[in-house]
Amino acid sequence: MSRIAVIALIVWGVTVSAAAYFFVSGYTTEGSDGRAVVMLSTAERDGVLAEMRGLLEATADITAALARNDTAAIADIARPIGTAAMAGESPALLAKLPLPFKEDGLRVHTGFDALADAAIAGATTQDLTGLLSEHLLVCTGCHAAYRFGG
Numbered sequence: 001m002s003r004i005a006v007i008a009l010i011v012w013g014v015t016v017s018a019a020a021y022f023f024v025s026g027y028t029t030e031g032s033d034g035r036a037v038v039m040l041s042t043a044e045r046d047g048v049l050a051e052m053r054g055l056l057e058a059t060a061d062i063t064a065a066l067a068r069n070d071t072a073a074i075a076d077i078a079r080p081i082g083t084a085a086m087a088g089e090s091p092a093l094l095a096k097l098p099l100p101f102k103e104d105g106l107r108v109h110t111g112f113d114a115l116a117d118a119a120i121a122g123a124t125t126q127d128l129t130g131l132l133s134e135h136l137l138v139c140t141g142c143h144a145a146y147r148f149g150g
């Protein structure tokens with residue numbers, strides 16, 4: 001193998017390892033309250049926090065629909081914040097998020113799909129309330145572990 005090929009291979013190996021390292025660890029430091037601080041740009045943070053407020057608004061709307069026993073509305077509210085909402089996530093942003101954060105992010109969206117599916121399948125309001133309360137543990141678990149900085 002020529003010297004250039006060996007150097008190219010080493011550079012490639014280092015690049016792939018660095019990409020793999022950041023895919024798993026993300027860009028974090030330790031926060032003053034013990035949570036991991038995910039370092040994002042201002043625009044990225046604004047975007048993610050706006051998405052978070054949308055999740056809370058949808059959760060409030062789902063709770064109101066549960067109180068009216070309106071399961072059709074629950075499916076309509078939950079579906080758009082299911083996995084469909086993940087289309088177009090920026091690869092640059094995803095690279096900055098630690099792997100467990102990405103996993104919780106995925107779980108939060110698949111959970112809303114599951115809620116919509118259960119509502120369509122005719123689950124009772126009590127079952128749907130149980131599903132929602134369990135699902136909210138994904139929110140509280142991630143909030144207990146992470147905050148944003150940058």
Ligand code: HEC
Binds near residue numbers: 056059147
């Ligand atoms: C993968 C991790 C993760 C998941 C899952 C998650 N959040 Fe968040 N959320 C965060 C982080 C990090 C912040 C910023 C907290 C901080 O900087 O102190 C945040 C902030 C928020 C905020 C504040 C928004 C603002 O404008 O400051 C709301 C509201 C919120 N989340 C709602 C939710 C709801 C509702 C769910 C579940 C349906 C949820 N989040 C799931 C990580 C997550």
